[in-house]
Amino acid sequence: MILVSACLVGINCKYDGENNKNDKVIEYLKDKQFIIICPEQLGGMSTPRDPSEIIRLDGEAVISGRTSVITNKRLDVTRKFKKGAQESFKIAQIYNCKEAILKEGSPSCGSSYIYDGTFTGKKVEGVGVTTALFKSKGIKVISENELL
Numbered sequence: 001m002i003l004v005s006a007c008l009v010g011i012n013c014k015y016d017g018e019n020n021k022n023d024k025v026i027e028y029l030k031d032k033q034f035i036i037i038c039p040e041q042l043g044g045m046s047t048p049r050d051p052s053e054i055i056r057l058d059g060e061a062v063i064s065g066r067t068s069v070i071t072n073k074r075l076d077v078t079r080k081f082k083k084g085a086q087e088s089f090k091i092a093q094i095y096n097c098k099e100a101i102l103k104e105g106s107p108s109c110g111s112s113y114i115y116d117g118t119f120t121g122k123k124v125e126g127v128g129v130t131t132a133l134f135k136s137k138g139i140k141v142i143s144e145n146e147l148l
């Protein structure tokens with residue numbers, strides 16, 4: 001069973017109320033069993049919502065309490081991001097998921113890069129909060145960009 005970011009298959013759960021529908025992902029999943037998740041919604045955030053970024057570091061640092069997640073209005077949403085990661089992991093455990101395809105660049109779902117917390121579009125190497133938790137629990141995470 002594969003966990004997939006819901007926005008990648010066309011669900012309008014993105015912060016702006018839109019989605020990141022990706023035909024390559026949909027084609028890849030067509031003969032496979034998968035479950036869609038949106039960690040930010042599972043963490044209790046509304047849709048649409050203000051965009052969020054991790055300050056300077058990445059999701060691993062959020063999990064270990066070394067940095068925070070904030071919205072573009074400087075509201076601290078760290079607790080919601082952590083909750084979203086935990087609820088997503090609960091789903092992974094229930095369905096014994098060992099792999100996930102998560103949206104690149106997201107403060108929850110990113111697996112190679114995220115944004116640096118300045119809301120200026122500057123990318124930094126690192127993972128989102130849910131990706132960090134998944135990886136620490138042995139779940140393999142790839143992004144839509146890694147599908148052939």
Ligand code: SF4
Pocket residue numbers: 005006007008013014015037038039040041103106108109
């Ligand atoms: Fe997509 Fe993940 Fe953001 Fe939800 S949290 S909208 S699944 S990238």
